[in-house]
Amino acid sequence: MTxxxxxxxxxxxxxxxxxxxxxxxxxxxxxxxxxxxVLAGSVTxxxxxxxxxxxxxxxxxxxxxxxxxxxxxxxxxxxxxGADIRHxxxxxxxxxxxxxxxxxxxxxVLHARSVILATGSxxxxxxxxxxxxxxxxGVSWCATCxxxxxxxxxxxxxxxxxxxxxxxxxxxxxxxxxYVIHRRDQLRASQIMADRAKANEKIEFIWNSEVTEVRGxxxxxxxxxxxxxDDTESSLEVTGLFIAIGHDPRVGLFKDQLELTEDGxxxxxxxxxxxxxxxxxxxxxxxxxxxxxxxxAAGSGCVAALDVEHYLADTADSDAAETRAAQxxxx
Amino acid sequence: xxxxxxxxxxxxxxxxxxxxKPVLVDFWAEWxxxxxxxxxxxxxxxxxxxxxIEVVKVNVDENPAIAAKYGITSIPAVFAFKxxxxxxxxxxxxxxxxLEQEFANVLS
Numbered sequence: 001m002t003x004x005x006x007x008x009x010x011x012x013x014x015x016x017x018x019x020x021x022x023x024x025x026x027x028x029x030x031x032x033x034x035x036x037x038v039l040a041g042s043v044t045x046x047x048x049x050x051x052x053x054x055x056x057x058x059x060x061x062x063x064x065x066x067x068x069x070x071x072x073x074x075x076x077x078x079x080x081x082g083a084d085i086r087h088x089x090x091x092x093x094x095x096x097x098x099x100x101x102x103x104x105x106x107x108x109v110l111h112a113r114s115v116i117l118a119t120g121s122x123x124x125x126x127x128x129x130x131x132x133x134x135x136x137x138g139v140s141w142c143a144t145c146x147x148x149x150x151x152x153x154x155x156x157x158x159x160x161x162x163x164x165x166x167x168x169x170x171x172x173x174x175x176x177x178x179y180v181i182h183r184r185d186q187l188r189a190s191q192i193m194a195d196r197a198k199a200n201e202k203i204e205f206i207w208n209s210e211v212t213e214v215r216g217x218x219x220x221x222x223x224x225x226x227x228x229x230d231d232t233e234s235s236l237e238v239t240g241l242f243i244a245i246g247h248d249p250r251v252g253l254f255k256d257q258l259e260l261t262e263d264g265x266x267x268x269x270x271x272x273x274x275x276x277x278x279x280x281x282x283x284x285x286x287x288x289x290x291x292x293x294x295x296x297a298a299g300s301g302c303v304a305a306l307d308v309e310h311y312l313a314d315t316a317d318s319d320a321a322e323t324r325a326a327q328x329x330x331x
Numbered sequence: 332x333x334x335x336x337x338x339x340x341x342x343x344x345x346x347x348x349x350x351x352k353p354v355l356v357d358f359w360a361e362w363x364x365x366x367x368x369x370x371x372x373x374x375x376x377x378x379x380x381x382x383x384i385e386v387v388k389v390n391v392d393e394n395p396a397i398a399a400k401y402g403i404t405s406i407p408a409v410f411a412f413k414x415x416x417x418x419x420x421x422x423x424x425x426x427x428x429x430l431e432q433e434f435a436n437v438l439s
Contacts, residue, residue: 042426043368050364068364087371089426105426136405136422145363148391149404219402240404 005099010111011037013308014102016090016253017118019047020294021284023074024301025116025308030081032309037112038078038085042105045087046071047120048247048285049294051142053170058294070294095257095280098315114279114311116304117254117266121247121285121292126158128224130214131243138220138240143167146240147174155240156181156223158211164244165193171242172202179236181206183228206236214241249286263289273304279315281307333370335377338387340396346387348415353437355386358398358408365424366407372427373409379427380438411437 013029015022018040029036040046049055052067061070079085089105095115102110123141125131131139140146143157147170155175157168160182171178180197185207187194197203206225212233213224223236249265251258259267259276266275266282273281283304284297338346338356347354357373359366370388377386391398391406401410401417411419411434421433431438 043365043372043424045368046364050368105428136408136420137402138404140405142365142405145365145407146405148360148362149398219404 005111010099010113011035012112012312013037013114013116014039014100014110014112015116015118016093016102017041017047017116017120017284017286018045018075018085019049019071019118019120019284020074020298021120021286021301021304022047022116022118023071023078024298025118025283025305026078026083026085026301027074027081028302028305029116029308030078030083032305034308034312036078036083037110038083039088039090039102039104040075040085042087042089044089045085046075051144052166053144055294090253093254093257095254095277098279100279113315114281114308116273116281116283116301116308117275117286118283118297118301118304119250119253119286120297121249123243124246124248126211126214126243126245128211128213130216134214134216134220134241137218138216139214140240140242141244143170143242146242147171150175150240152176153239154237155179155242156206156211156236156238157242157244158182159244159246160184160186161188161244161246162190162193163246165189165197167242167244168197168203169193169200172200175202175240178203179206179238180204181209181211181223181225181236183210184208209234211241247285247292249289251286261289265289271303273300273307279311281311333388334374335370336385336387338389338394338397340394343389343394343397347412350385350412353384353411353413353418355384355434355437356410356412357386357388358391358401358403358406358410359388360390360392360406363406369407369409369424372425372430375427376430376434383438384434409434413437 012034013036015038026036026038049067054064056064090102092103094101100112100115151174154177156179158181168178208228212226215222225234261267266287281304283301409421
């Protein structure tokens with residue numbers, strides 16, 4: 001670094017991401033007087049829960065709460081303690097050294113003594129022919145956005161987890177029939193969600209099957225399918241396909257600077273949030289290949305905030321010690 | 332609320348098809364979270380290129396005819412119209428720089 005950065009231009013902590021992990025880290029670091037800057041994302045603020053409906057398993061809301069409301073509450077709570085929440089994207093980061101550098105989508109640059117990476121995860125694509133071409137023309141990843149357009153139509157959901165069940169159940173409000181296509185013969189979803197989906201008369205399960213192709217001229221009309229048991233090929237007439245087969249951690253911004261696990265998530269030290277570089281911490285889905293819940297992400301954001309507090313206190317102590325050692329006592 | 336002009340089934344022909352400038356049409360709905368996230372980005376885009384283009388919004392709930400005519404099945408969807416013809420489509424909420432790139436041919 002050639003140009004001089006004045007200490008008062010260096011933030012204590014910049015948080016990248018604004019799901020439950022990012023906002024919880026913001027609440028904690030703001031209450032610790034660290035004046036966090038949160039890069040919430042220009043169009044992704046609030047994270048994945050912004051595209052969900054009822055959240056029934058976040059403790060403290062006995063009647064449930066809408067996903068977007070939960071996130072707006074978290075944002076308001078972080079702001080209440082002085083978090084500087086910006087609807088901006090980080091487009092480049094330099095994480096080595098004692099002062100980290102974050103370039104913004106708007107062109108500005110932030111400097112920070114510590115960074116919390118809470119970038120979450122992005123939906124996974126099937127990777128089959130026709131999927132990209134028909135995306136927005138019957139292929140969708142957001143039931144709450146697009147379900148409305150499939151009134152009285154026959155559609156399909158791919159996936160066997162909670163997200164797939166939630167999407168399928170939501171889509172029954174509009175569609176005349178919802179097929180759920182799953183590669184195995186049993187669901188990964190929680191019992192309560194699985195039971196609800198199985199009890200819904202508009203939902204029909206297609207077990208042990210995968211989608212091999214999405215077909216249609218300008219609009220989805222048919223799926224190519226294959227049995228995962230005996231490789232038999234078949235087809236299914238639908239006008240919409242909702243894909244809910246899981247997520248991949250969003251690590252593109254920093255994957256060349258930090259160690260990753262075999263799952264592609266950020267590597268952290270034990271139960272802490274410490275990544276392979278000092279002063280760089282991780283929270284939420286970006287480090288979590290297994291649990292991926294709003295509440296685990298929130299807990300993980302708290303861990304990162306506390307780790308940042310200790311890190312800043314320790315580095316401040318050693319800086320002070322160095323300064324004392326360098327200057328002869330004058331008293 | 333948004334600064335962008337609201338276009339309806341009744342005014343689409345006049346405001347979009349017969350417009351002298353290229354028009355970006357944002358198909359949206361109240362219940363669509365990503366649509367709300369996209370609006371400020373489109374407003375920035377509109378302000379930055381107000382000499383070249385117009386950016387308008389169509390509420391798909393209230394204007395089903397236009398949404399059906401253009402086969403909208405996913406929102407937010409932004410369609411670019413030039414001389415009454417649809418020339419480009421962008422699906423999903425994207426930041427302003429990404430929109431600039433996608434619609435480069437109508438912005439230049």
